[in-house]
Amino acid sequence: MSTFEFPTAIGASDATSITLLGHDLASELLGQVGFAELAYWLVAMRRPTPGELRLFEAVLVALADHGLTPTVIAARMTLTGAPESLQGAVAAGLLGGGSRYLGVTEDCGRFLAETLAAHAAAGNALPADGDTDGWDALALAAVRVRRDAGGYVPGLGHPVHKDVDPRTPVMFGLAETEGVLGPHLRLFDAVGRVHEQVLGRRLPLNGAGVCGAVLADIGLPVDMLRGFALLARTAGLLGHLAEETRNPIGPALYDAVDRSAVYEPPPV
């Protein structure tokens, strides 16, 4: 393996120092960089602006918890069986972060980014910020294409928040305040206005979707958006696993499921 080299830009260390992202960890980062800021930096390979950071923290807070979801149930059940392995319970919880739940953030960011990229690739300029008609036309075309291809339009609808997802207007407001409201959010906003013309019913812009639009607008790579949902969810899982340790519901949940099982033997 003498000729192999594994390049990395993340970090390195020697006997007296640790370097992270080109900075001395001890003297330049500890106490001077926040954790969310570091998480952004590790992926984007640049520090966020203060406005980007505020939105990034808001997204992580928005995505941290959604109650006793399937991923939380999986994590708590895993801790019930293997209480000695907290890492196993966290990992089990993250593994449910796939296409149906945590995937919406990434799907929405990608849908918006691909729409913008295709528009630019066709030689078009983006609409001006206040050109509502221009954004609506772009959104309408994108929703139609997606619908005609048999795909779903990500970021629309929520099983509980039927009219308005309370996170959505707040995230738009924060982005406006911080000056980071960019083309992904503008396009997403327009999707909210026009989708009824194509889909035949009005659905709210959901929180997972707006978080995907925000993450794209603050400069994070679309391929990694699910990763930030996983990071946020890790904090939520720790909260649930700490609660499970203090006040377990796992055994009662197992008992409840077991009592509700109905055995329907197969034809022998």
Added chain:
Amino acid sequence: MSTFEFPTAIGASDATSITLLGHDLASELLGQVGFAELAYWLVAMRRPTPGELRLFEAVLVALADHGLTPTVIAARMTLTGAPESLQGAVAAGLLGGGSRYLGVTEDCGRFLAETLAAHAAAGNALPADGDTDGWDALALAAVRVRRDAGGYVPGLGHPVHKDVDPRTPVMFGLAETEGVLGPHLRLFDAVGRVHEQVLGRRLPLNGAGVCGAVLADIGLPVDMLRGFALLARTAGLLGHLAEETRNPIGPALYDAVDRSAVYEPPPV
């Protein structure tokens, strides 16, 4: 399952609102609470003070990355095989966060907390803050007990930082500055002074250990300390997986290992 109830203090939602930790997510938390602050709150069930939060963020930054470690290798190898499942790669990376690596933070926090608890349970008051002799005596007894029981003293020594782990003095300094330097750190400091008398050689107080002492001093439950190491590591893993996506080393690493494999067939 009619009689089952699953109590939780984390969160709830209805058609128009989302509640997290007793607060309205949209109007009271988004943009107003940082992500690390929320992670602390979810586990401790109270908000950190500004000093506690600064130390908490510093610990998460300190534990986020340590280069191409076994957990990073596992995560990158997993992404190589299943690039469509970012959650699987993150989970694989976290699963190596067990006793040998990420366990030191928890082991050290627990060792210090148990020593303090046993001291208090025996009816003794803690030494005064500046009573170096008192702390040294307490540390010396604890190190002896651990050594005589055949156990290791967690938080001592580092494979690379043979003399001083550069994170350690900075963390002590930050704790002092922020007024959160408490009994766990004082005891850990004393362990650093006295262990040579018992172990026969001088070892540095390592960064994982000082992080465990800090987390205990800022009021986090010892059972969950490994969880914060996992949270920190999740950010580091995202950095490595983003880099693996941009500039993959996985195939070359596999190739290097494969070429270095030497087949020694068993007796047939």
Added chain:
Amino acid sequence: MSTFEFPTAIGASDATSITLLGHDLASELLGQVGFAELAYWLVAMRRPTPGELRLFEAVLVALADHGLTPTVIAARMTLTGAPESLQGAVAAGLLGGGSRYLGVTEDCGRFLAETLAAHAAAGNALPADGDTDGWDALALAAVRVRRDAGGYVPGLGHPVHKDVDPRTPVMFGLAETEGVLGPHLRLFDAVGRVHEQVLGRRLPLNGAGVCGAVLADIGLPVDMLRGFALLARTAGLLGHLAEETRNPIGPALYDAVDRSAVYEPPPV
């Protein structure tokens, strides 16, 4: 939850008996049903014939191990970090069983099954067993469609076995001997004869692909084919993890990677 019922046909138990797949575990299954037979039965919901079972066992043996692969490296690295959690190391090893490696078996089975289904849905009868021209025409059309859609044809090519994958002819021979050589294998065989006309070069039918064709021919659902690759791989991982316990290479592998890391700090 009073009105919920969770139906299952797998198993049930009461104070004096355990039922599995409609049979009494103790008196009807233990010592009378093999493990692979049970695994087949659990998924197919029927017992395999002796011929089906022989092929099924052969597939599991064929897929159990491929040396120091990325999934084995991930599992060994995870055991290095968390030796107390064998389940974590096995889980980490399975998580790399995604689209690039273990996915080929499923992709190939699905490609063949979909081709056969589309042929039948268009009202066509399958070629007779010995109608080589008929099978070739069907294969040629399917390869063309796949190629024109920009997709890859699964089951072709191998990084090491450039001419012939030694597993492939043996699996065809076993299927012939046991009388279970069905339409998926016949179509796969034809793909091997005709793909060069479309792709412009001759590639071997690989072992992962032939295993997918076999599993489909012996009546297993295409959606679960990856699952059998995971089951086979679990046995292989146990072999590697037992070896890692007896004769660890994890620390040396970590050391080798760490020494080969080249730090290229990002622009600050």
Added chain:
Amino acid sequence: MSTFEFPTAIGASDATSITLLGHDLASELLGQVGFAELAYWLVAMRRPTPGELRLFEAVLVALADHGLTPTVIAARMTLTGAPESLQGAVAAGLLGGGSRYLGVTEDCGRFLAETLAAHAAAGNALPADGDTDGWDALALAAVRVRRDAGGYVPGLGHPVHKDVDPRTPVMFGLAETEGVLGPHLRLFDAVGRVHEQVLGRRLPLNGAGVCGAVLADIGLPVDMLRGFALLARTAGLLGHLAEETRNPIGPALYDAVDRSAVYEPPPV
């Protein structure tokens, strides 16, 4: 990395052949070795005798499924959230295979093996096969030591099978028939006769425990016993995940838990 070598006795391959455990995979193993036989061989590094193999298969069948357990719930919940990642659902299911559930098999095998080893280390010969009094004395001493140390005696008691676990007598009978009833089973049998004298109540020898005793008697390393429980469970999980795909209960289970959640907000 030029000087590194990673020795392995599992397998190797070159352009024309694949070697596994010192045999040519294609010509010597496919169709000639069963899957369970291979799994045994991979860990023990020798082929089992026919009697050992029959018991090994019986253990795997006995441990494959236990209904809607926490690990099955975790796996089904994970598939609900990430249906595209079967490997994630299997991994999540295995991660609950820790100390409380799958650990009993390993704990019991280890308890028996350590008792026998300590007896031999003290220079004592084992009792003759039919020397019931001798085995009872050995068991009684071991149970007393475990009890006095505050530990639990593994392999005793079952939440559902209060009097007799139906698997236990069948496994003893199979071991007798096949001539592999060895010291671990004899000692376990004696534990069943004498524990009431120490523990004050009569408990059944459970199925997980007897499986641990069998695995030890047929020559498998105690450190890997949990691994066979994981292998067995993988087959059970595939059965449940196939059923979840055909007839999902995940969404109803989530709904049931969600409806039964009672929010008890923390003090603000």
